[in-house]
Amino acid sequence: MIAGRLELPTPSTEYYYVLLYPEDLSGEWARRSLGALDRTFTFVGVPDGRYKVGAVSAVLYQDATSQPPPGTVWHPSTQDWGSADIIEIIDASTVSGVDIVIPGA
16 A cells, blocks of 8 residues: 655645556556545555656646656656655555655645
């Protein structure tokens, strides 16, 4: 399981998608839609592996693709895929505190 919180600029009424991608960019594994009032996310059933978690405005999001959409902010707070933290799941472990800070928050 991977769990965290999205920190948005205040006030914000914008919706975001939180995206879960394998480190090797083999395709979007999962996504969650979040609004200004519901800023926590959980991905359950995540198989062992290395992942990156990011958030993108619903305005910029297209259907799931193998490449993350431009404008995605990756955990902890970067738009650079190469600088994003890697979340590793081993033996079906739980990783929490995967917070994503949107610029201006």
